[in-house]
Structure formats: C-alpha cells, structure tokens
Amino acid sequence: MSKKISESTVRRLSLYLRSLREAVEGSAETISSEELADRGGTTAAQVRKDLSMFGSFGKRGMGYPTAELTRAIEEILGLHRRWRVAVIGAGKIGSALVAYRNFHSRGFEIVAVFDTDPAKVGAVWGGQRIQPDEALERVVSEREIDIAIIAVPGTAAQSVADRVVASGVRALLNFAPVRLRVPEDVALRNVDMVLELEQLTYALNSAEF
Amino acid sequence: MSKKISESTVRRLSLYLRSLREAVEGSAETISSEELADRGGTTAAQVRKDLSMFGSFGKRGMGYPTAELTRAIEEILGLHRRWRVAVIGAGKIGSALVAYRNFHSRGFEIVAVFDTDPAKVGAVWGGQRIQPDEALERVVSEREIDIAIIAVPGTAAQSVADRVVASGVRALLNFAPVRLRVPEDVALRNVDMVLELEQLTYALNSAEF
DNA sequence: GGATGTGAATGTCTTCACAGCT
DNA sequence: AGCTGTGAAGACATTCACATCC
Numbered sequence: 078m079s080k081k082i083s084e085s086t087v088r089r090l091s092l093y094l095r096s097l098r099e100a101v102e103g104s105a106e107t108i109s110s111e112e113l114a115d116r117g118g119t120t121a122a123q124v125r126k127d128l129s130m131f132g133s134f135g136k137r138g139m140g141y142p143t144a145e146l147t148r149a150i151e152e153i154l155g156l157h158r159r160w161r162v163a164v165i166g167a168g169k170i171g172s173a174l175v176a177y178r179n180f181h182s183r184g185f186e187i188v189a190v191f192d193t194d195p196a197k198v199g200a201v202w203g204g205q206r207i208q209p210d211e212a213l214e215r216v217v218s219e220r221e222i223d224i225a226i227i228a229v230p231g232t233a234a235q236s237v238a239d240r241v242v243a244s245g246v247r248a249l250l251n252f253a254p255v256r257l258r259v260p261e262d263v264a265l266r267n268v269d270m271v272l273e274l275e276q277l278t279y280a281l282n283s284a285e286f
Numbered sequence: 287m288s289k290k291i292s293e294s295t296v297r298r299l300s301l302y303l304r305s306l307r308e309a310v311e312g313s314a315e316t317i318s319s320e321e322l323a324d325r326g327g328t329t330a331a332q333v334r335k336d337l338s339m340f341g342s343f344g345k346r347g348m349g350y351p352t353a354e355l356t357r358a359i360e361e362i363l364g365l366h367r368r369w370r371v372a373v374i375g376a377g378k379i380g381s382a383l384v385a386y387r388n389f390h391s392r393g394f395e396i397v398a399v400f401d402t403d404p405a406k407v408g409a410v411w412g413g414q415r416i417q418p419d420e421a422l423e424r425v426v427s428e429r430e431i432d433i434a435i436i437a438v439p440g441t442a443a444q445s446v447a448d449r450v451v452a453s454g455v456r457a458l459l460n461f462a463p464v465r466l467r468v469p470e471d472v473a474l475r476n477v478d479m480v481l482e483l484e485q486l487t488y489a490l491n492s493a494e495f
Numbered sequence: 496g497g498a499t500g501t502g503a504a505t506g507t508c509t510t511c512a513c514a515g516c517t
Numbered sequence: 518a519g520c521t522g523t524g525a526a527g528a529c530a531t532t533c534a535c536a537t538c539c
Contacts, residue, residue: 081529082492083529083530084485085530085531086530087484087485087488088481088485090488091480091481091484091485092465092481094484095463109497109498109499110498110499111498116465117465118465119531120531120532121498121499122531122532122533122534123530123531123532125498125499125500125501126500126501126530126531126532128499128500129499129500129501133499133500134499135498135499135500136498136499136538136539137497137498137499137500137537137538137539138496138497138498138499138538138539139497139498139499139539140497140498140499141499153488153491154484154487154488154491155487155488155490155491155492156484156487160483160487160490162483168382169381169382169385169386170382170386172378172381172382173377173378173379173381173382174479176378177378177379177479179463179479179480180479180480180483183480183483183484185480185483223487223490224483224486224487224490247490247493248486248487248489248490249486250479250482250483250486254304254388256301256325256326256327262493264485264486264489264490264493266482266485266486268477268479268482270383270386270388270389270459270477271300271388271389271392271394272297272300272301273459273475273477274369274371274389274392274394274433274459275296275299275300275303275363275365275392276293276296276297276300276473276475277433277457277458277459277473277475278363278364278365278369278432278433278457279296279299279362279363279364280457280473281364281369281432281433281456281457281473282362282363282364283291283364284456284471284473290507292507292508294508294509295508318519318520318521319520319521320520328509329509329510330520330521331509331510331511331512332508332509332510334520334521334522334523335508335509335510335522335523337521337522338521338522338523342521342522343521344520344521344522345516345517345520345521346515346516346517346519346520346521346522347516347517347518347519347520347521348517348519348520348521349519349520349521350521
C-alpha cells in the first residue's frame, strides 16, 4: 500500500462507497470484489488494486466486510467529518445547488451564498440569506469555508476564484465554462456541461461513420 | 492519423476549440501548439499529438490557422450541425439546464421538457411547455431527440434511460447519482456533483497529512 | 474451497526529441 | 530559423495469474 494514488482510483472509491452503502442497507455482511466491480462498472482486479493501495480490508475466501469497508473509504475520502461549502452566484445553477438534497445528506453543509445582484441579496434560500459580493472575503474566512462552488458567469469566475483562494479556501468546484488558474496546492474540479455534451456529439457523429 | 481516439483527446479538443474561438475573436490568424497548450492546461506535444490524430492542420514554422482549425475541430466534434435535446425532470436541475444560455449558443436546442408532476405539466419554460411523463416515448421519437438529459431522482433514472433508449436516443447526459446501464452503442456521460465534491475532500484530507 | 492481495505482463497515454516542411 | 508531425521512450494504469490466507 501507500504509493501515489491516481485520480481514477479516487473516483472509483466514491463509486464503491455508493454500492457499499446500498449493500449495508440491504444488510449484506460482506461483499466480493466481483460484486463491487459489477456495480461500479469496472473489474474485480481493479477493485482489489484500488483498495490495496490503502490497506488490507478483505478476508480471503470471504470478501470485504461491508460496514468496515464503508467506514474505511469514508475515512480515506475525508467523509468522517462535515464540510463547509459556499455557493458563489445565485443564478439558476446556484439555486439548484442550494436546493440539492444529496449534498446535505452526504456531509456537505452549504453555509453561505453570495451574489452581486442587489435584487437578490437579502433573499433567503434554504435557510441561507444571500450575501453581497463585497462580503465574500470576510464571510468566507469568518465562516471557515472549506469548499467554494463557483456558479458565476465565465467572465467573473477567475476573479472569484482568486478572491476565495486569497481568503483561505483550498478547494474549488467550478461550474463556469472557463479554465481557472489556481495555485497548485488548491484542489480544483470542473463541471462543464457544454463539454460533456460535446463528448456526446463526438460519439454520435463518429457512430454514423 | 486515424487510430483509436481516447476520451481524453476528445475532451481536450473541446478545450482547444474554446481557446480557438477566443483567438478568432481576437483576430489572431494563427496560433502555435504552445499557446493552445497554455490555454488548455496541457503541453505543446500533447496538442500536436491530439490534432495529428485527425489530420495535418498546421504549417511548420507558422502554427495553426485559427479559423480553419476551429472549423476542423467543430467538424470532428459534430458541431457543424445543431442537436436536439430533451430535458427529463423539471426540478431545480432541469430548470437550470433549460435556462442555461450556453447550450443554445453552442448548438444545442432544448426541444422538449418532461415531468411526472401534474402540477408542473403545462407550465411553460423558455418557450417549452412541460410535457407529462406518459408522452415521453411518443414525443422523443416524433421530435427526433438526439440527446436526453436525465435530471430525475436516482430511483427513476434507470427507467427513464431505458425508455428513451428504446425510443431511439443514442446519447444520454445523466445528472442522477447512479450508474446507468445502457447498450454499448449508446453514449453516456455522467455529471455527478457529490462525486466531484468527494474528489475535493480527498485532496483536502490528504493535504493536511 | 474461495476470494484476496500483489508482482509481472500488458496495454494505454504522455513526453521526448528530432527530422522535415515552410 | 521556427514550429509541426511523429516514431521511440518513458510513465502510468489496467489486467493477468497465482501464491496466500481465511
């Protein structure tokens, strides 16, 4: 165990975790690498390799104990604690994120929402009063935000990123269709819906040879 | 050229395309692999490899002609035509998608929206009347939907996927946090926001060693 | 017996480095 | 001279296959 962990491995851990939670609910005591593979869309060998990077969780001949492995993966992914999230941009996407129930149930707490539009500031969404853009730096550091979700137009995204990073945030989830520059100790993930659609059109377009 | 194209290559083509459009607007006649690399967050060699998979677009000593390369990549990605999209599920996410202006400007036309909730059916969003779930099969095939965006709860997602695939759709963009099973000739991309957040918490959690 | 954990083999993607055009 | 296009090398990821242990 304990080599360098690839991004794909981490992504698969999240998928295994989901299957494990279902298995725990279905009160299965153990689960095999093969079943985890099936549900996660990969192979049994891959599952074993991924897990072996972090330790030895299974029992030979038996499989993996579901409850224990669930806790182990939660620990690896940092899900043993709750995380404080700010949503920046109270447009349609921001609104959908604030209302998204899966965040809360998976340990993510939206504790601040921001917008530049004075008409929106002051409104209350899901218990959060929308705060003005000027309050960004102060509130982000006071409220100890762990993760900033950027849901502003592309033109504003880099500036928002710079400001939250300067205020101490080390993880960004960016919905704007632009490539953000961040210091290398800041984690960044992009959700880019047009890009996903373009992967689909590529597939459609090449399929009709 | 003309070997098997990897998913990463296609993803990068979308990013190059974005930079190219900016370059065209800035009226740059040509662009070098190095500049494309910079803007796309990759290396010059990677840009040249990616492009060389599809042809020989550059001039040695000069770089790539921006306008021509833009058209070439649009052609490769299938963006020389418009695509007909259905959004299934008129919740918060569906609502954000219907309102998302970048779709339309990038060649994606939302031509149908569906929901099971009788209270929502009949409402008009962005020019689209929300249609009842029962109309899914009929409308999807009549309106010749190319791409279905699945924005329903996880429990309903597989059934919706099966139905649109049966109605002839060959490309799905899934926002539900479940692994969908589709025939192998159907293109599928997932947008999974909890999974993205979990990649971030992994990074945060390992950073504080 | 049955399923894990893991080196070794294979496959895939990225980077290097330079020949070949313009 | 400058920058592309591309085989070859290198890095990385996945799959195989089997010894190991419950």
